Amino acid sequence: MFKPARHGEVGGVSLQRSQQQKPLRSHDRLNLCAEMSHKIVNLRVRDVRFPTSLEQHGSDAMVRSLCSSFSTRVHVRIHRHSHKNETFPPPLMSTLQHTDPDYSAAYVVLDTDSGLKGFGLTFTLGKGTEIVLCAVKALAGLVIGKSLQEIVSNFRGFYRLLTSDGQMRWLGPEKGVIHLATAAVLNAVWDLWARAEGKPLWKLLVDMDPKQIVSCIDFRYITDVLTEEEALDILVKAQEGKKQREDQMLKEGYPAYTTSCAWLGYSDQQLKQLCSDALKSGWTRFKVKVGADLEDDIRRCRLIRKMIGPSSTLMIDANQRWDVAEAISWVSRLAEVKPLWIEEPTSPDDILGHAAISKALAPLGIGVATGEQCHNRVMFKQFLQASALQFVQIDSCRLGSVNENLAVLLMAYKFQVPVCPHAGGVGLCELVQHLILFDYICVSADLRNRMCEYVDHLHEHFTSPVVIQDAHYMPPKDPGYSCEMLEESVNRHEYPEGDIWKQEIQK
């Protein structure tokens, strides 16, 4: 059911009074850091999985294509009852029957000697989360023993330490599992920093001196497009009007679009109902999944365009389903429904492919959007250099946390390409809203063609869930990076020991 959250109410749970009324603090300096060093004494990481595949939320063209690729796929299916007799342990086998995603997270908690904690996560799709956990543990030795003060006083160095370890760098560099783990760890460090300052993360960034922001960024491999001096210059110039924009955001929020209406697994009846509900709640921007079957796509896109009318915005998302030529011909057939963008038309690694698609679709008025699987700043740099995208979709858990996202926001600004963050999954909305608020207030100062993805799933598991009001993200007020989960949710969904999974395995 589509159920957009109202301000003060999220996922049916009323926000605590203290949270709504808590005033923002506007420190200009790292007061708390100066008072206390917050030495990190432990790092815990947990495998938290939500069985979303059971309801076909998150179903897209790519996961649906797998089944047709190997004729003997029956071997992939492991019967739930049989795993106890297998050589491999149950944790491996018991999710093998899912092809749709189980939204999951490698969830990190940092403990400090002051009692303050930092919470971070990286998003995953179920199977393989245990690999990310293993990678987080491998990074833990670089984090434990350091104080927050020590880290943030040389954050670029710390970022480099995590991403350039002489032995572990081979496993990336800065890509795949090891970079997802880096994101989880650094997200927790940023959360810790914001809590230490008593501010939500976006406000920590907004109040930060431009020089300090730049000092968090590793410019290695991007200086041919953005130097430290240029970055500083952009941030200093954007100081003008900053206060106004912050006030505007606090009042109006940041525009959002919804992906909750049109997953591939939904029936037409479901689509219509969800669309109708969303329109009533004030949504004007909609994204539809495409790519599995062209005729089906045409029918579904027409249906939605008819529902939302000509003035609303429609985007389409293929989740990497096509090769270059097929992307161009398929999307051309969908031009009649006037999509603003086609998202992930092909491999996320294919910069030149995206450039070719962009060029072919430009005359039809359709842009190309990508980024949720763009693995680091070096890739984003080239997508921008090659005019291979018209919408930059940053992700809070794929890139190396805030540090690397700052680099991408600044490069996007330099190329004057709008940033429209990827969100959804579990925790992604909670995290990325902070980044896009900072982008508007301190970098882009522009809302044209800009909006942040919103999916109405799993927010109820967070202590400070997103607040959506009239299809806008309202700025978070609680200190931190908004990705602390309710302890009970973590316990219930921990894989495979949590109650939810014990029940699934017993079925």
Place this chain on the structure above:
Amino acid sequence: MFKPARHGEVGGVSLQRSQQQKPLRSHDRLNLCAEMSHKIVNLRVRDVRFPTSLEQHGSDAMVRSLCSSFSTRVHVRIHRHSHKNETFPPPLMSTLQHTDPDYSAAYVVLDTDSGLKGFGLTFTLGKGTEIVLCAVKALAGLVIGKSLQEIVSNFRGFYRLLTSDGQMRWLGPEKGVIHLATAAVLNAVWDLWARAEGKPLWKLLVDMDPKQIVSCIDFRYITDVLTEEEALDILVKAQEGKKQREDQMLKEGYPAYTTSCAWLGYSDQQLKQLCSDALKSGWTRFKVKVGADLEDDIRRCRLIRKMIGPSSTLMIDANQRWDVAEAISWVSRLAEVKPLWIEEPTSPDDILGHAAISKALAPLGIGVATGEQCHNRVMFKQFLQASALQFVQIDSCRLGSVNENLAVLLMAYKFQVPVCPHAGGVGLCELVQHLILFDYICVSADLRNRMCEYVDHLHEHFTSPVVIQDAHYMPPKDPGYSCEMLEESVNRHEYPEGDIWKQEIQK
């Protein structure tokens, strides 16, 4: 000490008589497969590490740059004696003190119901190998229970199954840890196939029908550059002269170059001695590590150029040390020593950066080589499209095994860019020699500007180690993919339980 292996003698160990005399079998069809299905009943994976960092083998500019990037690096160093009191287990902590690589492998053994085994590995640098093991285990469920016959009769589907699992694909796709794990598993499957056919892998490929070769390749995301039909056409045309080239290889071997002389950690005296020994053993192609200090590089390169004379070939390797502008200016200063190529001048992800460097260095007669960290065929495709490299350095353990390497060999042929494989580490020479033999015999039919890297390390741990004769790789004769390790070596070097590591930890 430099000690090139002679034919029939590797690393001081004489080859077994049976191995030298075993004749090549030239089946045209999958006889053994037809006779027996070889159902895979178990997959074992082990963490095998060699403490190479103790001797500074493998030292390059990148691992050496880490130390300067974070002032408080002392925290990274964990005292060997203290780990028992830490929260984290010894496997994590005990290698943290190394910055130079410990050549390692995630080593896979497939057991079948026929008793035949398949051996595969992916190469790593020490720390983090346990993460790759975890990923291999996550893939195991897709392999166990399938027969070799079932896999190879739809190898493209099986490749897609491993790389496109609906949930695990998020962790890549086709990059980083999950793709290294895929390589290890598929290398073992190819080894099993070659053993089932009673042939060394290169010979299995050489004897294979072009249609069957093409059926092993996943063309997804590369059809804008190479279609299945084009690939088939290339292979069919190269059938001419195949027998001659095979005979030539059996007689002369495939040309090699050596990287054993000039690691950054070696003294000038060591450099001279190694160079002198190598020249005596017939080596004419040498690679030098550069990138840590320009004046030092100039001195060392001059020294080596003087030693080897003007007619020998010199290559330089920066291991991703620079940004684009710095790469161009640094390498321009080294032009006087006439290097054939500069290898890995910048980020392995930076296609457009490599293109800019290629363009700038072309007038100096210096090419750009890269590939050992080029993570999949989509990236290689673009490097070729953008004229971003003049030498393709395939890797047997980074790409998705033989399947993906076949795609890259064929694309390189289409662009007429020579392939010069990356090797060294542990097992890489053993594996990649098969691929480059196939490339010459069945694809390129060309030896100009082509050679395969050779490093004189750790061959003694393999049951069928490489055979180097007069600076040429002599075609392997034993059935399989040459990466079976001696059981005793695996036991001694298994991390952290093996004797070698127990001793290290006790020191």
